[in-house]
Amino acid sequence: MIAGIKDIESEISNILNEFEIQDSVEIRYSNIENTDIQCNNLVRYSNAPNINEIKEKLEKSLLANPFIENIEIAENGFINLNFSNEYLKKFSKNHNERIISPKKESMLFDYGGPNIGKDLHVGHIRTLNIGRSLYNIFKLAGHDVISDIHLGDWGMPIGLILAYIEKESIDINSLSYIDLEIIYPKASELSASSKDFYKEAQEISKKLNSKNEEYLSKWKIIYNLAIPNIKNLLQSLNYEFDLWRGESDVVEEVKTVVADAQEKNLVVEDDGALVSTEKEDPPILITKSDGSYLYLTTDLGTVVHREKNQKCDKYIYVVDSRQRNHFEQVFKTVKHFNLSSSSFIHVGFGTVNGPDKKPFKTRDGNVYKLSKLHEDIKEKLKKYNSNEKVLNVLTNTVLTFSDLLPNRNQNYEFDLEKFTDINGKTGVYIQYAQVRAQKLLSSKVEIIDTNIDNEYNLDERKLLLLLSKFDYFYNQSLNNYQPHHLAEYLYSLCQTFNSFYANNKIFSNDTPDEIKLKRIEIVDNFYNLTGLIFSCLGIKLVDSM
RNA sequence: GCUCUCGUAGCUCAAAUGGAUAGAGCAACAGACUUCUAAUCUGUAGGUUAUAGGUUCGAGUCCUAUCGAGAGCGCCA
Incomplete structure (x- = not known):
């Protein structure tokens, strides 16, 4: 995973082989002060009788490598190495050329998942940010990526809305989007207290599935009311999708999935409901006792639809961790029903918590809307810039960077005050650093001497070394579906750059031309890599602050 | 009750999937501006990685138990 060290690894491996030590040699970055990389394979053999001979041979051979400038083998067998300037110069740039995957795959990213009638809220930022980031990261490696927002535009929520409209005799044609936002929570609440109302909603939902024209046209009205609003909001937040498919697009597939499973005896009846024949505890429920469909059924239909329309090698679902069991069931059933031979991955994440350490509620109607959060962040950032365009990018930066920084597996606390500060690990800080670099690169200077100085001082070397580590962090993010590795790395890059900048x-006037040239090249490398990581995370650059 | 996720500095978070002395940011304290924007930078202090065992050259990371937190447990999505 470290760029350009394969030769060094095989060199060590060869020498160890000569002494009949057969290990898969691995070099890793070192935490030890004044050591860049280390190899631990020799540790287990530090008591071997010919250890001194091995050490001698290793030292001699490794020092001849142009990428290595210093070698030290500790008493206990750790091989400590330092990179040469040649290495640092070469691997602190042109990063995007080195991360192209040798094996190209097609991948569909399912994220976002907004529901009709429910405004996007704070709880949505993680699926949006992580989904977009993974999409960008895999795209950069050369994979064929496609994103699908997977709208919640069918089923019981729609039944509830339509039932409520009917019950309250609301004129559906004069409905506005704002009305819709009010209706859903009320309908949801009513369904919890009134069984009759719940049954009505269920009936409507069933009728929709059988293409009842009256309800279908009402559904369309609501759909057309909601979608433009969702699109506008997401566009202003810089989220784009290749596909805007939803649950309503897979109604036919859901039916055929169930029918096929019945035909192949992959389901059995239980209390009127259909249950998968797979031995699971609890059993996997495919349809309700009244024959209507469930979340899981819809997801199975979606798989069939995708296999038919845009078959991919991998399907990646970026949905919160609470649905882990659900996706386990979906993926098992996909295999059991033989719907797809592709691989299915659930990328889960924890909740976004408020100052009270509790997640923002999604269904009590009293939610922190995403649009409101955007406004609140923007308000805080006004002290840094008054330009509306810059302010919007800066706001989206905070909304994204703060969210991608923590490991997705954990819950985290959203602290508005902290996240909008320029001091600290924040979106504002990283933007400021790259603006500084931009400013330097745009400065027009007369440089007469064209020699570049190739000796580096401590600040320069530290920055170059860190720049060369991109491949490692990139692969960590890619292999684990965890953007936070890149976010953390980006921050440390900016911090190291700011330190370099200050010193x-x-x-x-007293900086010689060859040093100017050398430093401008370093700044250029920093700026290019920063831009690359920004794009991986889904953040745009501001050009001034 | 069963099953997952997790517990790291006062607070918010990292840590290569087993490597040497566990790192950052806030907050605290002490410094650096006639500056390529100090909107920044440099120091200091802060830890028995929840607890107790185990596995081995080596454990925050793996195994067991206990305590504590959050989540999920057929007819919502």
């Missing part, structure tokens, strides 16, 4: 003046 190494480029355009001062």
Whole structure:
């Protein structure tokens, strides 16, 4: 995973082989001060009788490598190495050329998942940010990626809305989007207290499934009311999708999935409901006792629909961890019903918590809307810039960077005050650092001497070394579906750059031309890589602050 | 009750899937501005990685138990 060290690894491996030590040699970055990389394979053999001979041979051979400038083998067998300037110069740039995957795959990213009638709220930012980031990361590696927002535009929620409209005799044609937002929570609440109302909603939902024209046209009205609003909001937040499919697109597939399973005896009846024949505890429920469909059924239909329309090698679902069991059931059933031979991955994540350490509620109607959060962040950022365009990018940066920084497996606390500060691990800080770099690169200077100085001071070397580590963090994010590795790395890059910036003046009169050239190249490398990581995370650059 | 996820500095979070002395950011304290924007930078202090065992050259990471937190447990999505 470390760029450009394969030769060094095989060199060590060869030498160890000569002494009849057969290990798969691995070099890793070192935490030890003044050591760049280390190899631990020799540790287990530190008591071997010919250890001194091995050490001698290793030292001699490794020092001849142009990428290595210093070698030290500790008493206990750790092989500590330092990179040469040649290595640092070469691997601190052109990163995007090195991360192309040798095996190209097609992948569908299912994320976002907004529901009709329910406004996007704070709880949606993780699926949006993580989904978009993974999409960008895999795209950068050369994979064929496609994103699908997977709208919640069918089933019981729609039944509830339509039942409520009917019950309250609301004129559906004069309905506005704002009315819709009010209706859903009320309908949801009513369904919990009134069994009759719940049954009515269920009936409507069933009729929709059998293409009842009256309800279908009402559904369409609601759909057309909701979708443009969702699109506008997401666009302003810089989220884009290749596909805007929803549950309503797979109604036919859901029916055929169930029918086929029945025909192949993959389901059995239980209290009127259909249950998968797979031995599971609890059993996997395919249809309700009244014959209507469930969340799981819809997801199975979606798989069939995708297999038919945009078959992929991998399907990646970015949905919160509470639905882990659900996806286990979906994926098992996909295999059991033989719906697809592709691989299915659930990328889960924890909740976004408020200051009270509790997640923002989604169904009590009293939610923190995403649009409101955007406004609140923007308000805080006004002290940094008054330009509306810059302010919007900055706001989206905070909304994304703060969210991608923690490991997705854990819950985290959203602290508005903290996240909008320029001091600290924040979106504002990283934007400020790259703006500084931009400014330096745009400065027009007369440089006469064209020699580049190839010796590096401590600040320069530290930055170059960190720049060369991109491949590692990129692969961590890619292999584990965890963007936070890149987010953390980006911050440390910016921090190291700011330190370099403060201690190494480029355009001062007592800086010789060859040093100016060298430093401008370093700044250029920093700026290019920063831009690359920004795009991986789904963040746009501001050009001033 | 069963099953997952997790417990790291006062607070918010990292840590290569087993490597040497566990790192950042806030907050606290002490410094650096006639500056390529100090909107920044540099120090100091802060830890028995929930607890107790185990596995081995080596454990925050793996195994067992206990305590504590959050989540999920057929007819919502």
